[in-house]
Every structure is written in C-alpha cells, then in structure tokens.
Amino acid sequence: MTNTSTVARGGGASPAPGRRRHAPQRPAKARGLSPRAVPYVLLAPGLLVIAGLLLYPLGQMIVISFQKVGIPQINGKKPATWEGWDNYTRVLDNEIFWSSLRNTLVFAAVTVALTLVLGTAVGTLLNRLSKKMSTFVVIGIMSAWAVPPVAQGVIWRWLFDADAGMINWALNLLPDGLSELLFGRSDWTGEPWLNDAFTIYLVLIVCVLWSSFPFVAVSVLAGLKGIPAELYEAARVDGATPWRIFRKITFPLLKPVFSVLTILSIIWDFKVFSQLYVLMGGPTNREAFNLSIFSFAEAFRSPPKMGVGAAIAVILTLILLVVTAVYIRQIVKTEDLR
Amino acid sequence: MTPFARKRLTRIALNAAGLLVFLFAVFPVYWMVSTSFKANDQIFTTDFIPFPTHFTVEHVDRVLSEGVAGNSIWLYMRNSAIVALGTVLIGAALALLAATAIARFTFRGRTSFLILLLIVQMIPAEALLIPLFLNVKRLGLYDQLLGLIVINVGLTLPFGIWMLRTFVAAVPKSLEEAAWIDGASRMTTFWRVLFPLVAPGLVATSIFSFITAWNELIFALILMSDSSGYTMPVALQFFFGQRGTDWGAIMAGSTMMTIPVVVFFLLVQRRMVSGLVAGAVKG
Numbered sequence: 001m002t003n004t005s006t007v008a009r010g011g012g013a014s015p016a017p018g019r020r021r022h023a024p025q026r027p028a029k030a031r032g033l034s035p036r037a038v039p040y041v042l043l044a045p046g047l048l049v050i051a052g053l054l055l056y057p058l059g060q061m062i063v064i065s066f067q068k069v070g071i072p073q074i075n076g077k078k079p080a081t082w083e084g085w086d087n088y089t090r091v092l093d094n095e096i097f098w099s100s101l102r103n104t105l106v107f108a109a110v111t112v113a114l115t116l117v118l119g120t121a122v123g124t125l126l127n128r129l130s131k132k133m134s135t136f137v138v139i140g141i142m143s144a145w146a147v148p149p150v151a152q153g154v155i156w157r158w159l160f161d162a163d164a165g166m167i168n169w170a171l172n173l174l175p176d177g178l179s180e181l182l183f184g185r186s187d188w189t190g191e192p193w194l195n196d197a198f199t200i201y202l203v204l205i206v207c208v209l210w211s212s213f214p215f216v217a218v219s220v221l222a223g224l225k226g227i228p229a230e231l232y233e234a235a236r237v238d239g240a241t242p243w244r245i246f247r248k249i250t251f252p253l254l255k256p257v258f259s260v261l262t263i264l265s266i267i268w269d270f271k272v273f274s275q276l277y278v279l280m281g282g283p284t285n286r287e288a289f290n291l292s293i294f295s296f297a298e299a300f301r302s303p304p305k306m307g308v309g310a311a312i313a314v315i316l317t318l319i320l321l322v323v324t325a326v327y328i329r330q331i332v333k334t335e336d337l338r
Numbered sequence: 339m340t341p342f343a344r345k346r347l348t349r350i351a352l353n354a355a356g357l358l359v360f361l362f363a364v365f366p367v368y369w370m371v372s373t374s375f376k377a378n379d380q381i382f383t384t385d386f387i388p389f390p391t392h393f394t395v396e397h398v399d400r401v402l403s404e405g406v407a408g409n410s411i412w413l414y415m416r417n418s419a420i421v422a423l424g425t426v427l428i429g430a431a432l433a434l435l436a437a438t439a440i441a442r443f444t445f446r447g448r449t450s451f452l453i454l455l456l457i458v459q460m461i462p463a464e465a466l467l468i469p470l471f472l473n474v475k476r477l478g479l480y481d482q483l484l485g486l487i488v489i490n491v492g493l494t495l496p497f498g499i500w501m502l503r504t505f506v507a508a509v510p511k512s513l514e515e516a517a518w519i520d521g522a523s524r525m526t527t528f529w530r531v532l533f534p535l536v537a538p539g540l541v542a543t544s545i546f547s548f549i550t551a552w553n554e555l556i557f558a559l560i561l562m563s564d565s566s567g568y569t570m571p572v573a574l575q576f577f578f579g580q581r582g583t584d585w586g587a588i589m590a591g592s593t594m595m596t597i598p599v600v601v602f603f604l605l606v607q608r609r610m611v612s613g614l615v616a617g618a619v620k621g
Contacts (some may be wrong), residue, residue, distance in 0.1 A: 038524075039443035043451065046436035046499060053470070053492025054458045060469035074472065122359050129356050139604060140360035143367055146603035148553040150571040151592040155366045158373065158585055164382050166369065189384065214363065271462040274555045274571065281578055292464045299468050300560055306468050313465040324460050332453060 058317075065314045069306035080307075087311040096286050097312065099197075100294040104316075107201055107290065108269040114209050115265050116258070119216020124246075126217060127224040138221075141214035149211070153278025156207040160193040167193070197288035200279055207275050212268065216261050223257040224250065263327040270320050291316040370596070374398065374589035381585050397586035401594070407565040407576040411591055414573040417483060418552055418595075421569055424487035425494060425551040426544045432491070433498035433547075434540060438532070440499070441506035442514075458496045463556060466492075471560050481564055489557050494547040501546065505539025506532070542606045549599050570595040 033041065064080070065087055072078040091097050122141070126134045147155070159166045168188040171179065176186035193199045227250065235245050251258070273292045280288055283297035291312060299309025373381055377392035401411040440448060470489055479485030509532060517527045555571040562568055574595065577588035 036445070039439040039445040039448075042435040042439035042443075046432045046495060047451070049432060049492055049495055050454070050458060053489065054461060054466065054496070057466045057469035057473065058461060060472075061465055064468055064472075069468075069472075074475065076476075125352065125355055125359065128352055133353055133356050137356045137360045141363040142604060143600050144363035146549075146600040147367060147596050148549075148571065148599055150553065150555055150574055151370070151596045154574060154588055154592045155370045158589065159366060159369065161585075164384060164585070166386065169384060169386050210363070210366065267460060271464060273464065274553070277555065278575070282575070292462065295464050296467065296556065300471075306472070310468050313462070313468065316462055317460075317465045320460055320462060321457075328453075328456055328460070332456070 061310050061313055061317075064307055065310035067307050067310075069310075070304060074304065074306070083307060087307045088315075090308055091311050091315070096289060096294060099287055100289040100291050100312075103197070103201065103288065104270060104290040104292075104319075107204065107272070108266060111205050111208050111212075111269045112262065112265045114205070115212045115216055115269075116261065118209065119213040119261070120220050120258075122213060122217035123220025123224065124250075126221045134221075138218060141217060144211055145214035147211060149274035150278055152207055152211050153275040156203055156210075156275075157194065157279055160203050162190050162192040162194075165193075194279055194281075195285075197285065200276075200285070200288045204272070204276055204279055207279070208269060208272060212265065216265070219257055219261055220254065223254045227253050259327055259330055263324055266323055266327075267320065270323070271316075291319075367596070367600075370589050371593050373585060374593045376586065378586060397590040398594075401587050401590045406573055406587070406591070407568065409565055409568075409573075411570075411573065411594060413566065414568050414570045415594065417567060418569040418571075420483050421486045421490060421554075421558075422548045422551040424483070425490040426548045428487070429491045429494050429498050429547045430540055430544045432495055433502045433543060434536070436499045437502035437506045438528070441503045442511070442532075455496045455500050459500070463493060467556060467560065470557070474561055479561075481562060481567055483567060485561050486554075486558060486569070487551075489561070490547075490551040490554060493554070493557075494550050498543050498547055502536070502539055502543045505536050505543070508539075509535045545602045545606050549602065552595075552599060 066083055066085070067073075067080040067087075068083050069080050073080045122137075126137060129137065160168075162168065168191050171183075171188040171191075174182075174186075179186045179188075193203050231249050232245060235249060240248070271292050272290065273296070276288070276290060276293060277283070280293075283289065283293050283301060289297065295309045295312035295316065297309075298312060299306045372388075372390050374397050375393055375395065376387065376390040377394045377396070380387045380390060380392050403410065405411050405413070439445075440452065474480055474485045474489070477485075479488065513535070514527050514531050517531045522530070553571060554569070558569045558572045559575075562572065565573075570591070574588065574591050577584055577591060
C-alpha cells in the first residue's frame, strides 16, 4: 500500500487510472501541491518570460505600427498618437520597401536552396568517408558554423576587400582569356565588391552559405547513419543508380529531417541582419537594405520613426509566418508532439 | 580497370572532395587568425601571403591596450561574458523546469504550449526590437547589462525548452519510478536521479544559449549608448573607421571573440546537432 502511494507521487506521469485517489497520502515533500498542479507550476516561470518578453511585445508592435512614435513619445513627453493605416501606406509607397522586400525574398530563396543542396551533398559525402576522414572534415565545417555572425561579416568583408582582399588576388590568377570569357574582364585589382547592392548580396550569399551548410551537412549525416545499410545493399543488388537510390530511399526516409532543415534555414535566412550590417558598414546603402535592416533604420536612425519601423516589422513577421505555416502544420501533424 | 583499382580511385576522389570541403570551411577562419598576426606590410598588399612570415602580436597588443571606442577590448569581452553567463544561468533554470513539465507530465494545454514554442521561434527579433526598446527605457534598464540579459533570456528560452525536453524525455522513466518505489520524494528524485542524467543535455542547451547571447548584435546596438557598456559584436563595428580600416586590429578582435565560441562549439557539437534535429523532428 505504501508503495503504491509512493508511485502515485509521480503525478500525471503514470497513466494508470485510479492511482490518483492515493494522492492525499503524499509525503511531506509534495505538501500542498496536487500532482495535477505540478506541471503548471514548473511551466509558469518560463511561460511568464515568453509572455512578457515575446508575446506581449508582439502585441505592442502591432499597436505601435498604427501610431506615430517619435522622439517626444520615446521620452514620454507626449502620448503616442493614433495614425490608422498611415504608417502602412507610407511604407508601401516607399520604393525602398519594395527593393528591401525583393532583396529579402530573393536572398532567402537562393541561399536556402544553395545551403540545402551543398549541405546534403556534403552530408552524403561524409557518410561515405572513412571514420577518421569524416571526423576531420566535420571538425573543419563545425568551426565555420561556430564563427559568430559579426565575425563572419568581418571575415568576408576582408576577403572581398577591394585593395588587399584575397578574392581579387585569386580572380587575377585566372588566365586572362578565361576570366574575359566568364566575366568579360581580366583585371580585378581594386574591384569594390561592397559598394553596389547586387555584389553586396553576392558576398552575403557566399558568407551565409559558408556558415550554414555545415549544420545541414551534419544533420543529414546523422539522418543517414540511421538508415539501415541493407536497404542500400538491396537497391544496389537490384542495379539502382546512385541518383535513383537517393530519390527512392534516402530522400523519403530523411523527409522529416529535410523539412525541419528547410524551415530552420528559411527562418535564419529571412532575418539575416548581423552579416549584412557588417558587410554594408551599418544601415547606409539603402538599395541593399533587406526588411530587417529597413525596419531597424526607420526606427532607430534619426529622426526615429518607430511607427513606420513597426509597420515594416509586422509585414516581415506576417511573411515569415505565412511561409513557415505550411511547415509548422506539417510538424504538428506528422510528429504528434509527444 | 579492375574492381579493386576502381574502388581505390573512388576512395581517392572522395577523400579529395572531403579535403576540398574542409579547406572551404576552414580557410576563412584561418585567414582571420593569420591576418591578426601579420605585420601591416603583409596585410596591406595585393600579394597573397599564406603565412605570417613577419609574425607580430602588435595588433593583439593594440586592441588590448588602446582598444576601440575608448576602452580596451577586455572590457567588451567582459561585458559579453556577463551578458552571456547571466542569460545562461537564468535561462537554464527556466528551461529545465519547463522541459521537465513537458517531458514528464501529461496535462491540459501541453500540446498548445508546444505549438506556442514553435510559433514564437518564428518571430523575428527585429519585430520585438521597437517594443522591447521602449519597455527597457520605461523600466530604467536602458544602458544596463541587466536589460540585455533579460532580453537574451527571452530570445533563447523557447529554443532552450524545445531542445532540452528531448534530453529529459530520453531519460528512462523507470529510473525515477524505481526511486519513488524506494521512497524518495519528488524533489530527491529530481535532483538525485533526473538531474545528473539530464546534466549533459543541460550543458549543451546552455552552451547554445551562451553562444546566442554572446553573438547578439541588434539589441546590444540599440540598448547601449555608453561605450563602456558595449558588447563585443557592437565594439567590433567601431574598428571600421573613417580613415580606412585597421584590418590587423579588427582581425585580432574578431579572433578573440570567435575563439571561446569555437571551443564551446566543438565540445558539444554532437549533442547539439542531435538536440536540434531530434528535438525538431521527433517532437
């Protein structure tokens, strides 16, 4: 009897019905806390933090996006005035918004695709290497992943430096004929990569791809390790080509991994900030803004227009939610959230 | 070609590809470190100097003594460390409690909470920038490291819970049940049975939060107006001066910022990846 009641102290964890009626005999430690209340008590602090630091501000942001919030309002001298949809029309009429939107979408699409392809290729490669070699390469790519985003920006800004950068030196090494054929030029000395929006984004894509493919590769490798080798042997005996094996065995089995990797990559690449901030040298080049930096610049560069900044942030959040909703639904549906 | 020769060739090709990937990943990091130890005549050149033959620690010296924006790099390192450690200490406690609730109990609202965790991770930090800036000002936390700590706890917690719950769930329930049967109280069971087994996962999750807080740029940029409160990511921006960039110094600063992260990362990488993917996939 004593034993059964001690088991009941596990609270809701033990599903056996009827045990709960022993609850009143809980020992002193669980005093005053019914097993039913335990998970809520454990959850409360975290939930409060999430509510106070994420959900409530999210609501505030929506409210602010309909208000005029400048310096007097920030300092509490004047109450915020209601602006209706003015901030939104102002944003939509601004051509910088449209170029920022285009930059955000194109960058995310290109980078997510490249990251997944390169990451999967490297993951598959790692799976076929010997254990020693694979560990060696994994340590190498993990160190790229570990570099802080600000330092990533700094490194690639240095590599692409106009005068003393490695990249211009390397491009000058190409045989003139080949360089002429590929790029229509042979002299790369002093090529300023970081003045023009298009080339800034080329550098940004390389930078983000470099730092994010390792995660995809290592995840794919972890997934591949879980697939029984017999499946591949059987396929090979049946004479399947590598591409067919990938399509018919690897991809279907790793589909959950791929969907998670896709969603994480989309989230990360949509809101890229630090690297772009460093490559541009602060929010200066308006043509190269993405939505994050556009919102930041409107809200915090003088004169601060917090309302407009909030409106841009609302639009960014909505886009992100729409893009990722499909995947969230898929995760919720297929993984039954144990 | 004999099958043996072909196998050998494949192996060589695979290893070569692996080496190429390794170089692509490591070269930029190497370039950062080597630049920070090169004398200026080897930095500002159109030639390629693979190795610092004019080895010098003058840049490291300079960022430590002169520093940037009026303070030594040490101060910024210290600020970053305070913010990151504060975030980890508070965040780990909160995450452990919540993760235990999710992984060990079935209760009403559990699924909704999990979905909430998923959704809040989609919220871009930029979206919270403006309201959190105003709130921090109102609460008098502007220009204080505590303000940054609080915000970083908020930013890292959802993922922390998400990741930690798989580690809690991985501990066999029968161990705790055995302890209960032996008469251990709920608290004792938690501290003596569950906690030691979850500890490695807690370390991995904490390191993840540490790195996120250590790397955080945007909030540090807007919540700190006084240079003595800058964190490393903000301080690094000030190396890009009007009178050209002191690449030796900025590479030395970046290297110092990067080293602790890379070390931590390599220590927990295996667990971190399984936490990220398993956490997301297995639900």
